[in-house]
Amino acid sequence: MATEAFVTGIGQSQxxxxxxxxxxxxxxxAIREALDESGxxxxxxxxxxxxxxxxxxxxxxxxxxxxxxxxxLRLPIRWYSGGGEISSQLGAIVAAVAAVKAxxxxxxxCFRTVYEAAALSRPQDxxxxxxxxxxxxxxxxxxxxxxLSASNWIAQxxxxxxxxYGLTREQLAQIAxxxxxxxxxxxxALVREPLSMDQYLEARMISDPLCLYDCDRFTDASTVLxxxxxxxxxxxxxxxxxxxxxxxxxxxxSWDQPDVMASYATGRELWKNTDYxxxxxxxVQFYDGFSFLALTWFESLxxxxxxxxxxxxxxxxxxxxxxxxxMNTFGGQLGAGRLHGFGFAHxxxxxxxxxxxxxxxxxxxxxxxxxxxxxxxxxxxLFARDM
Amino acid sequence: MSGSRLLPQLGPxxxxxxxxxxxxxxxxxxxxxxxxxxxxxxxxxxxxxxxAVAPRVVAGTGVIDSYTINRQKWHPAMEVPFxxxxxxxxxxxxxxxxxxxxxxxxxxxxxxxxxxxxxxxQDDVFLPxxxxxx
Numbered sequence: 001m002a003t004e005a006f007v008t009g010i011g012q013s014q015x016x017x018x019x020x021x022x023x024x025x026x027x028x029x030a031i032r033e034a035l036d037e038s039g040x041x042x043x044x045x046x047x048x049x050x051x052x053x054x055x056x057x058x059x060x061x062x063x064x065x066x067x068x069x070x071x072x073l074r075l076p077i078r079w080y081s082g083g084g085e086i087s088s089q090l091g092a093i094v095a096a097v098a099a100v101k102a103x104x105x106x107x108x109x110c111f112r113t114v115y116e117a118a119a120l121s122r123p124q125d126x127x128x129x130x131x132x133x134x135x136x137x138x139x140x141x142x143x144x145x146x147x148l149s150a151s152n153w154i155a156q157x158x159x160x161x162x163x164x165y166g167l168t169r170e171q172l173a174q175i176a177x178x179x180x181x182x183x184x185x186x187x188x189a190l191v192r193e194p195l196s197m198d199q200y201l202e203a204r205m206i207s208d209p210l211c212l213y214d215c216d217r218f219t220d221a222s223t224v225l226x227x228x229x230x231x232x233x234x235x236x237x238x239x240x241x242x243x244x245x246x247x248x249x250x251x252x253x254s255w256d257q258p259d260v261m262a263s264y265a266t267g268r269e270l271w272k273n274t275d276y277x278x279x280x281x282x283x284v285q286f287y288d289g290f291s292f293l294a295l296t297w298f299e300s301l302x303x304x305x306x307x308x309x310x311x312x313x314x315x316x317x318x319x320x321x322x323x324x325x326x327m328n329t330f331g332g333q334l335g336a337g338r339l340h341g342f343g344f345a346h347x348x349x350x351x352x353x354x355x356x357x358x359x360x361x362x363x364x365x366x367x368x369x370x371x372x373x374x375x376x377x378x379x380x381x382l383f384a385r386d387m
Numbered sequence: 388m389s390g391s392r393l394l395p396q397l398g399p400x401x402x403x404x405x406x407x408x409x410x411x412x413x414x415x416x417x418x419x420x421x422x423x424x425x426x427x428x429x430x431x432x433x434x435x436x437x438x439a440v441a442p443r444v445v446a447g448t449g450v451i452d453s454y455t456i457n458r459q460k461w462h463p464a465m466e467v468p469f470x471x472x473x474x475x476x477x478x479x480x481x482x483x484x485x486x487x488x489x490x491x492x493x494x495x496x497x498x499x500x501x502x503x504x505x506x507x508x509q510d511d512v513f514l515p516x517x518x519x520x521x
Contacts, residue, residue, distance in 0.1 A: 134396035141427060143393045144514055145487045147471045148461040155455035156473055156485075163453075163498045207471075208456040256473055256485045257426070 004230035005097040006240035007383065008107070009038030010349045011224040015190050015337040017117035019220040023063040024072060027113045030224040031069070038226055039237030040107055045075050047105030049227075051092040051112055051341070052084030059126040060119025060218070062112075069111070079104040087248035087266075088287075088373030089341025090381055094246045096227035106232040110225045112342040116218035138255060151215055151290060153255050154374055155207040158292040160259075162209050164307065167295075169209065171310035173200040175291035176213040176334050178319050178327055183335025185321070185359035190219055190337035214291040219337035223346050230387075241352050244367075244384040245274035255375040260306075263293070263371070266378035267300030270369075274382055278302050282365030283351050284325060285344035287372045288332040297371050301380065326361045341372030345381060352385045391464040394512045400428050403442040408506030408513025413447040415479050416440050424479040447504040448520070449474040452483055456493045468493045474502060474517055490518035 011033030013026040021029075035041060054065025066082045069075065079099045086092065089112060096108035119126035135143055142153060161167040176195060183189035195213060203211040233240055247270035250262035271277065278301060288294040295309040303325065304312040313319050319327035330336045330347040337343070348368035350356050368383045395405050407414035416425040418432035419439040425431075431438055454472035470488040488496050489505065502517035 132396070133394075135393050136396040136398070138427075139393075140395035140401065142471075142485045144395060144512070145471055145485060145516075146392060146457065146461070146465060146469060147485065148393075149459070151459070152455055152457055152471050155457075156453040156471075159455055160453045160498070204458070205456070206459045208458070210455075254427075257481070257483050 002101050002103060002229035002231045004387070005100045005243045006228050006230060006233065007225050007243060007349050008228040008233070008236045008238060008240050009034030009040060009224070009226040010346050011035070011037065012188060012346060013222040015188050015219060015221040015339070017190070017218065017220060018121040019118050023113050023115040023118070023220070023222070024068050026220065026222040027064050027069060027111055028072070030111065030222040031109055034109070034224040034226050037238050040226065040235060042073055042075060044107050044235060045109055046078040047096060047099055047108030048075065048077055048080040048082070049092045049096040049099070049108050049110045050082040051086060051089045053082035056129045058116065059123070059128055060115035060117070063115045063119065063126070064111070064113040064222070069109070079108070087379045088377035090345055090370065090372040090379040091248065093225060093227060093243070093345060093381060094248070094379060097243050097246060100227055100229040103229070106229050108227045110227055111222060112340050113222040114338060114340050115220050118220045120218065141256065149207065150374065151207045151210055154290045154292055155210050156256070157261055157296070158209050161292070161307070161310070165310065167209070167310040169201060170197065171314050172209065172214065172291055172295065173197055174313040174316040174319065175288055175294045175332075176200060178316050179288065179332035179335035182321060182329050182359060183331025186330045186336055189331040189335050191331070191335050210290060210292065213334065216289045216333040216338040219339065221337055221339055223339050223342035225342070225345055225349065239353055239385065241349050242384050242387050243381060244276065244386070245270055245382040247273055247380045248378055250376050250378065253376045261296060261374065262376045262378035263296050263300035263373065264306070266380050267297070267302060270301065270380040270382060276367055276382060276384065280367050281325070281369055282363065283329060283348070283361055283368045284327050285329070285347045285368065285370040286327060287341060287344060287374065288328060288334055289338065289374060291334065293374045294327065294332070301369065321359060321361060329356060329359050329361060344370035344372060348381070348383045352383055392509055392514065394510060397511065400430065404428060405512045407442065408508070408515060411506065412444045413504045413515055414442040415445050415476065415482060417443040424482045426482045445479050446477045449476040449484070449502055449517070451488070451496065451498050451500045451502060453498055454488065454496050470496050472496065472517070484515065487516045488519065489516045495519070
């Protein structure tokens with residue numbers, strides 16, 4: 001039985017909006033790149049994991065499921081998993097880690113394919129499913145009040161920060177400004193134009209205190225990581241990166257009942273699961289579908305105290321490529337595109353392997369964190385190049 | 388905004404909440420054994436696991452716990468800006484209701500403001516909205 005799990009290959013399709021290429025082919029593009037890098041072949045792959053599985057709504061949110069991939073490539077699958085009731089996007093990687101440690105699979109392709117920009121541009125191909133017009137589950141508690149966007153739900157927590165701790169727009173801006181600066185150095189990034197503080201401050205507000213540049217936008221892309229068992233690395237030609245720890249915790253599963261989001265409990269939980277400490281971390285790749293979420297991860301993981309996230313990132317020097325804690329070196333979702341969580345894990349591996357090119361951080365980084373989620377959803381992964 | 392809201396699917400768990408406003412009263416589910424309020428409603432008390440849970444009329448007042456001013460038109464019929472807020476309900480410890488603040492300018496809303504419920508009917512649903520008091 002394997003005692004450790006490693007990321008072997010990583011891959012990514014082109015990143016764009018309104019792409020014409022079939023979403024399954026984008027997925028296979030990313031798989032090909034990951035296989036080429038790892039030295040593995042399709043016949044080595046015996047596991048598949050994705051989030052949130054194939055869904056009809058919203059259109060393009062998740063157009064490719066495990067069955068599409070395993071049948072299209074006739075993969076000899078022994079274990080697979082794809083579903084939304086998991087601790088957020090990177091929970092699909094946590095599931096794969098558990099599978100290889102339990103010897104249910106040796107090499108698991110983990111993928112996330114997003115196609116919302118394309119789907120919305122071609123409603124004849126990707127129609128909005130019609131129900132009875134009524135809503136249930138969690139959305140019933142917010143959507144009747146016209147809070148149709150997650151930006152509205154997250155903004156409630158962000159406003160608490162503004163009022164309780166004095167978070168300023170200039171402080172929060174550093175997430176978007178840093179993302180966009182780093183995206184300029186990533187040839188695949190969706191947005192490759194600089195963003196100035198003046199542009200940020202003049203942007204239209206979406207849901208106070210979040211403005212246009214605090215929100216990611218629909219993107220078409222696929223991202224892949226291959227998770228391999230520690231005793232199955234003989235065929236792997238790239239340098240494996242260990243998944244040293246993972247975590248999820250929440251005080252309560254709810255978007256609107258708790259005082260803080262699940263990232264805080266998750267951050268505390270991560271450090272219980274590893275001997276590494278915050279001071280050991282060379283780079284952080286923090287979920288930023290809304291900029292405020294990335295700010296809360298600095299607090300949640302103990303890089304600063306709750307409420308001090310704004311001051312921690314103020315000015316942006318600390319989280320820049322040459323700063324003491326480089327953040328979202330690929331551009332995050334605000335710069336590189338809405339890869340929906342998987343982009344952060346992908347970039348952690350890029351940096352730990354020294355493959356970042358123009359965006360590679362200095363100093364031979366060995367430890368990185370990637371996160372995903374928002375509200376009650378939260379996953380933290382600690383990657384280490386230490387074996 | 389009336390007439391254009393998405394409405395909840397009513398069923399055994401939530402009908403009392405969404406139709407309780409017909410007589411102007413806000414109702415929350417409460418455990419009859421230990422008095423814990425249960426929201427969202429579920430058929431068991433999370434504190435003592437009693438299944439003796441029933442809707443109770445609460446005061447219908449509360450305090451703004453947080454809010455946002457939504458300025459984006461998410462569909463063409465949506466009137467903006469509007470306030471989307473979280474209300475800590477008086478007499479129901481731990482219960483937050485997400486809602487709209489109506490009856491005052493959007494920039495007159497602040498965390499800590501006291502509010503009271505006003506119901507807006509759309510079809511068979513009575514939506515608990517809140518307005519500032521005092």
